Amino acid sequence: xxxxxxxxxxxxxxxxxxxxxxxxxxxxxxxxxxxxxxxxxxxxxxxxxxxxxxxxxxxxxxxxxxxxxxxxxxxxxxxxxxxxxxxxxxxxxxxxxxxxxxxxxxxxxxxxxxxxxxxxxxxxxxxxxxxxxxxxxxxxxxxxxxxxxxxxxxxxxxxxxxxxxxxxxxxxxxxxxxxxxxxxxxxxxxxxxxxxxxxxxxxxxxxxxxxxxxxxxxxxxxxxxxxxxxxxxxxxxxxxxxxxxxxxxxxxxxxxxxxxxxxxxxxxxxxxxxxxxxxxxxxxxxxxxxxxxxxxxxxxxxxxxxxxxxxxxxxxxxxxxxxxxxxxxxxxxxxxxxxxxxxxxxxxxxxxxxxxxxxxxxxxxxxxxxxxxxxxxxxxxxxxxxxxxxxxxxxxxxxxxxxxxxxxxxxxxxxxxxxxxxxxxxxxxxxxxxxxxxxxxxxxxxxxxxxxxxxxxxxxxxxxxxxxxxxxxxxxxxxxxxxxxxxxxxxxxxxxxxxxxxxxxxxxxxxxxxxxxxxxxxxxxxxxxxxxxxxxxxxxxxxxxxxxxxxxxxxxxxxxxxxxxx
Ligand code: ARG
Numbered sequence: 001x002x003x004x005x006x007x008x009x010x011x012x013x014x015x016x017x018x019x020x021x022x023x024x025x026x027x028x029x030x031x032x033x034x035x036x037x038x039x040x041x042x043x044x045x046x047x048x049x050x051x052x053x054x055x056x057x058x059x060x061x062x063x064x065x066x067x068x069x070x071x072x073x074x075x076x077x078x079x080x081x082x083x084x085x086x087x088x089x090x091x092x093x094x095x096x097x098x099x100x101x102x103x104x105x106x107x108x109x110x111x112x113x114x115x116x117x118x119x120x121x122x123x124x125x126x127x128x129x130x131x132x133x134x135x136x137x138x139x140x141x142x143x144x145x146x147x148x149x150x151x152x153x154x155x156x157x158x159x160x161x162x163x164x165x166x167x168x169x170x171x172x173x174x175x176x177x178x179x180x181x182x183x184x185x186x187x188x189x190x191x192x193x194x195x196x197x198x199x200x201x202x203x204x205x206x207x208x209x210x211x212x213x214x215x216x217x218x219x220x221x222x223x224x225x226x227x228x229x230x231x232x233x234x235x236x237x238x239x240x241x242x243x244x245x246x247x248x249x250x251x252x253x254x255x256x257x258x259x260x261x262x263x264x265x266x267x268x269x270x271x272x273x274x275x276x277x278x279x280x281x282x283x284x285x286x287x288x289x290x291x292x293x294x295x296x297x298x299x300x301x302x303x304x305x306x307x308x309x310x311x312x313x314x315x316x317x318x319x320x321x322x323x324x325x326x327x328x329x330x331x332x333x334x335x336x337x338x339x340x341x342x343x344x345x346x347x348x349x350x351x352x353x354x355x356x357x358x359x360x361x362x363x364x365x366x367x368x369x370x371x372x373x374x375x376x377x378x379x380x381x382x383x384x385x386x387x388x389x390x391x392x393x394x395x396x397x398x399x400x401x402x403x404x405x406x407x408x409x410x411x412x413x414x415x416x417x418x419x420x421x422x423x424x425x426x427x428x429x430x431x432x433x434x435x436x437x438x439x440x441x442x443x444x445x446x447x448x449x450x451x452x453x454x455x456x457x458x459x460x461x462x463x464x465x466x467x468x469x470x471x472x473x474x475x476x477x478x479x480x481x482x483x484x485x486x487x488x489x490x491x492x493x494x495x496x497x498x499x500x501x502x503x504x505x506x507x508x509x510x511x512x513x514x515x516x517x518x519x520x521x522x523x524x525x526x527x528x529x530x531x532x533x534x535x536x537x538x539x540x541x542x543x544x545x546x547x548x549x550x551x552x553x554x555x556x557x558x559x560x561x562x563x564x565x566x
Contacts, residue, residue: 001094001098002071002090002091002094003491003495004037004038004071004072004084004086004091004491005024005027005038005492005495006020006024007069007071007072008027008038008040008072008084009021009023009024009027011064011067011068012040012060012064012082014064014067015059015060015063015064016045016060018045023040026040026041026044027039027040028040028041029488030081030083032481033481033484035078035081035083036074036075036076036083036084036085037084037085037086037088037091037484037488038083038084038086039081039082039083039084040057040060040081040082040084041053041080041081042054042056042057042060042080042081042082043080046080052080053079053080054077054079054080056080057077057079057080057081057082058077060082061075061076061077061082070087070090071086071087071090072084072085072086072087073085073086073087088475088478088479088484089475091487091488091491092475092478092479092484092487093475094491095487095490095491095546096470096473096475096542096543096546097470100494101493101549101550101553102145102493102494102496102497102550102553102554103145103146103494104145104146104147104494104497104498105146105147106146106147106498107143107146107147107148107149108147108148109149110147110148110149110323110324111148111149111150111151111320111321111322111323111324112143112148112149112150112151112322112323112324112325112326113150113151113153113316113320113322113324113325113326114136114139114140114143114150114151114152114153114326114328115136115153115155115325115326115327115328116132116133116135116136116137116139116140116152116153116154116326116327116328117129117132117133117136117154117241117246117248118132118154118155118156118157118253118329119156119157119233119237120156120157120158121156121157121158121229121230121233121234121253122162122163122166122184122187122188122191122229122232122233123157123184123188123233124184124185124188124381124382125184125236125237125240125381125382125383126382127365127367127380127382127385127434128330128364128365129382130240130365130382130385130419130423131330131362131365131423131432132328132329132330132362133240133241133244133246134244134419134420134423134424134559135328135360135362135423135424135428135506136152136328137152137244137245137246137247137559138420138424138506138509138557138558138559139326139328139360139500139501139504139506140152141556141557141558141559142497142500142501142506142509142557143501145497145557146497146498146501150249151249151250151320151322152247152248152249152250153248153249153250153251153252153316154248154250154251154253155252155253155254155312156230156234156251156253156254156255157253157254158226158230158253158254158255159253159254159255159257159258159308160254160305161208161209161212161302162191163211163212163215163226163229164208164209164210164211164212164213164215165191165194165195165198165208165211166187166190166191166194166225166229167208167211167212167215167222167225167226168194168204168207168208168211169190169191169193169194170190170225170229171225172194173190173193174190177189177190179232183232183233183235183236184232184233184236187229187232187233194208209300212302216258226255234251236383239383240382240383240386243383243386243387243390243412243416244386244416244420244559245416245559245561246559252312252315254305254308257308257309257311257312257315258303258308260308260311260312260314260315261303261307261308261310261311263311263314264296264307264310264311264314264347265281265296265297265303265307267347267348268283268296268343268346268347271346271347271348273346274296277293278299279299280295280296280297280298280299281295281296281297282294282295282296283296283343283346285339285342285343288342290335290338290339290342292335292339294306294339294340294342294343296310296343305336306336306339306340306343309336309340310340310343310344310347313325313340313344313347313349313353313357314347314349317349317350317353322353322356323352323356324356324358325353325356325357325358326358326359326360326504327357327358327359327360328360328362329359329360329361329362330361330362330363330364331361331362331363331429333359333361334359334361337357337359338359340357341354341357341359344357358504360428360504361428361429362428362429363428363429363430363431363432364431364432365423365431365432365433365434366431366432366433366434367380367433367434367435368433368434368435368436368437368438385419385434385436386415386416386419388436389415389416389418389419389436389439389440390411390412390414390415390416391411391415392415392436392437392440393410393411393412393414393415393418393440393448394407394408394411394415396440396442397410397411397414397566401565401566404565404566405565406563406565409563410563410565410566413451413560413561413562413563414440414447414448414451414563414566415440416560416561417447417448417450417451417555417560417561418436418439418440418446418447418448419439419447420447420558420559420560421439421446421447421450421510421558421560422434422435422438422439422446422447424506424507424509424510424558425445425446425507425510425511425514426507427505427507428505428506428507445514447555447560448566449514449517450513450514450517450551450555450560451555451560451562451563451566452566453516453517453520453521453551454548454551454552454555454562455562455563455564455565455566456520456524457520457544457545457547457548457551458548458564458565459565460524460529460530460541460544461541461544461545461548463530464529464530464537464541464544467541467542467545468538468539468541468542470542472538473538473539473542474535474538474539475539477535477536477539477540478539478540478543480527482519482522482523482526482527483523483527483540483543485519485522485523486516486519486520486523486543486547487543489512489515489516489519490516490546490547490550492512493512493550493554496508496509496512497509497557506558509554509557509558510558512554513551513554513555513558516547516550516551516554517551520544520547520551523543527540528540529541529544
């Protein structure tokens with residue numbers, strides 16, 4: 001498979017000594033074909049080389065012109081750009097014949113741990129958890145598609161002194177609450193109530209501490225209650241995971257790390273960096289540019305979130321021998337992970353592991369104000385949001401296509417697809433608005449738009465009857481601008497996936513799918529696909545089929561299912 005962009009980058013790199021990957025990131029696809037298929041803007045080099053961009057462009061052109069392979073037909077200079085005209089036939093055939101659709105084996109033999117979703121038991125699964133679930137799930141699929149061995153961990157928040165309180169509240173009032181129906185909401189109420197009582201009555205607080213101690217020491221009764229809280233919570237979370245199609249290889253949460261924190265403390269003691277401060281034991285990280293010290297043990301001796309995360313690093317290194325361990329959480333936890341990653345370096349872990357730790361933060365999700373959110377109220381359950389989006393999708397479909405079969409199934413794919421796409425379509429660090437109407441807009445840059453384009457390719461194929469054999473496709477039919485736009489995009493699919501994992505940024509793939517959908521819409525509007533000239537029809541039908549396959553593959557990698565009609 002010729003990678004045209006890479007080949008061009010190699011020529012330029014040879015001529016300029018610039019890094020190939022950097023060049024690749026500058027290479028553009030010109031707006032019109034008159035300016036070639038790929039172009040390299042020289043403006044960025046002007047400053048360092050102290051020459052006019054146009055002169056630089058001419059010099060590069062001169063130095064590479066005689067070395068070009070048959071893949072490139074021509075180079076020319078326009079303004080500060082060097083434009084490359086590629087051998088279209090080679091590119092077209094390559095795209096049409098490729099049945100891998102971006103799949104690769106670059107990750108072979110490498111283990112990637114992805115820590116995502118991780119809601120807290122007996123607490124609501126909030127809209128931020130929805131975002132980590134979706135981002136983590138997409139990354140999981142993409143790493144796997146590129147040949148990595150992926151381990152998805154749902155690191156449940158199932159440990160901490162709050163469970164001592166919850167046990168106490170449960171003991172006192174469990175029969176006043178309907179835990180079967182609404183476990184999480186009811187447990188949250190119990191928690192608030194016992195918390196208030198603790199503030200008033202120190203002896204109750206002491207009882208709660210005792211419960212937690214018992215839980216830590218494996219007391220049967222306390223463990224049984226804790227297990228019940230956990231089971232009830234997971235049952236609730238599972239409803240959301242079922243809708244989203246989320247899967248995990250491990251559910252080892254914080255509690256699974258609790259008996260592994262002693263070793264962390266022992267290791268840190270030996271470094272001499274674990275110091276006493278106001279009764280707590282901390283690691284000072286100011287020499288690493290982190291002003292807030294990392295607390296390892298609180299003054300009462302108990303460990304905290306950070307201690308358990310350190311134990312998890314050790315455990316994961318040993319169990320999964322990871323090359324990368326990625327944590328998907330909101331950026332509110334930036335400091336926490338900075339601290340953890342620095343302390344992990346002190347623990348004498350192999351550099352392979354400490355280098356492989358990576359925090360993948362994302363921005364806030366805000367509910368749009370308007371009809372929907374008023375109806376849902378301020379405190380919304382993610383499950384309700386998903387179901388609301390699905391019913392809205394169904395309403396739209398009843399309106400647009402009343403005779404559609406399988407409306408329910410389609411509405412689910414469209415509604416859930418809309419939510420997933422909305423979570424992935426913008427740069428993850430940017431704050432996001434959850435707006436049901438906007439994300440269900442079939443004409444906007446949305447999940448349903450991609451699904452709609454896909455469905456359109458399907459109906460064209462149906463109309464065409466049969467799909468020609470690739471050897472019967474006349475490439476000359478596909479040299480026009482609209483076909484070539486699609487072909488160039490598809491040829492970059494594998495590259496886009498590699499970019500996604502290099503930045504852990506699924507929005508690159510979301511962007512690609514929008515671009516491909518738009519390119520297909522223009523192709524469809526400008527070129528008659530089903531037509532009298534069978535040679536023309538065959539080639540265009542074939543390209544339509546390939547476009548559909550790539551749209552489907554790409555959407556599936558994001559976690560979106562495609563309807564066959566909508
Ligand atoms: N349970 C945490 C929360 O809801 C997220 C855990 C993220 N993973 C980790 N290894 N700390 O905020």
